[in-house]
Each structure stands twice: as structure tokens, then as C-alpha cells.
Amino acid sequence: MFERPEPARPLPVMTFRQMLEKVRYEGAYPTPERAEEAVRLVLGGLGRQLTGDQRVELAARLPLEAARILTAEIPATEPLTGWGFVKDLATRAGASPATTRWDTGAVLTAVAALAGPELLTGILAQLPSGYALLFGRAELIQAA
Numbered sequence: 001m002f003e004r005p006e007p008a009r010p011l012p013v014m015t016f017r018q019m020l021e022k023v024r025y026e027g028a029y030p031t032p033e034r035a036e037e038a039v040r041l042v043l044g045g046l047g048r049q050l051t052g053d054q055r056v057e058l059a060a061r062l063p064l065e066a067a068r069i070l071t072a073e074i075p076a077t078e079p080l081t082g083w084g085f086v087k088d089l090a091t092r093a094g095a096s097p098a099t100t101r102w103d104t105g106a107v108l109t110a111v112a113a114l115a116g117p118e119l120l121t122g123i124l125a126q127l128p129s130g131y132a133l134l135f136g137r138a139e140l141i142q143a144a
Contacts, residue, residue: 016063019110027106035106040069042107045089047073049080054123061114082130101134109136 014022017032024035043062047070050058055075059067080088090100112120112135124132132139 013061013114014063016065019063019066019114022110022113023106026109027102029106038103039066039107041089041093041100042104043069043111044073045085045092045104046108046111047071048076049085049127050123051075051126054119054126057119058111058115058123061116061119062111079128081128082132082134084128085131085134104134105136108134112136 020032020035020039023029023039024032027035027038029035029038043066047055050070055071059071062070086097086101086104089095089104090097093100093103095103115123120135120137124135124137129139
């Protein structure tokens with residue numbers, strides 16, 4: 001009988017331009033365009049790795065344009081390790097793994113700030129090993 005209104009999308013804590021400026025600062029990029037190139041590459045790659053609630057919740061915390069980049073990608077059937085993720089992005093970008101690792105760290109540091117510690121912990125639990133350092137966190141491994 002009564003239609004329930006759609007819940008409003010929570011407003012991100014920063015705009016896409018502000019996110020680009022944060023990435024530009026973190027990555028020491030000379031132009032906003034170079035920062036945006038890194039954001040598009042890394043968020044697209046992350047969108048291929050995340051699934052389920054973490055993907056949806058992260059998209060809700062990102063600026064709308066960043067969320068669209070993340071969710072435009074279809075999740076891969078075979079998840080990549082952190083290093084495999086960097087190598088895949090380097091191949092797609094035609095760049096060196098070292099440059100791509102730098103880009104990945106600059107972008108994922110900004111993503112981690114937007115995600116918050118609790119969501120980031122859930123994201124890292126979903127992903128294979130090697131992503132914590134990309135997000136600027138130590139990767140703790142239990143002793144055997």
C-alpha cells in the first residue's frame with residue numbers, strides 16, 4: 001500500500017575533486033589529471049577484486065564519481081594477491097610495476113581514509129594476502 005522511500009545515500013566526507021587533491025598530494029603528482037589517471041586505474045582494479053557487502057559499503061563512502069568507477073567493474077572470478085593486483089594494473093596501464101605500486105599506494109591510502117578502520121578491516125579480510133601494505137597498514141601474519 002505505502003511505498004517506502006529509498007534510503008538516502010550517505011554523503012561522502014569529501015568530493016571527487018577533494019579526493020583527487022588528496023591523491024595528488026600523497027602521490028606527489030604534478031597535475032590533477034595525473035592523479036585522476038591513477039584513481040581511475042586503481043579503483044577500477046579494486047572493483048574487480050571486491051564483492052558483496054564490502055563493495056557496496058565502500059562505494060557508499062566514496063564520492064559518487066569514484067563509486068561509479070569502483071562499481072563499473074565486474075568482480076573477477078579469481079582474486080589476485082596484492083602483488084598480483086599491482087602487476088595486473090601495471091600491465092593494463094603499460095607502466096612499470098614500481099610506478100604502479102606508487103600509484104596504488106597513493107590511491108588506496110585515500111580510500112582507506114574514506115572507508116574508515118572497521119570497513120577497511122572487513123575489506124582486508126575479504127582480499128588475499130598482500131593488500132594491507134597497499135592500503136597503508138601493516139600486514140600481520142600469525143606464527144605457525
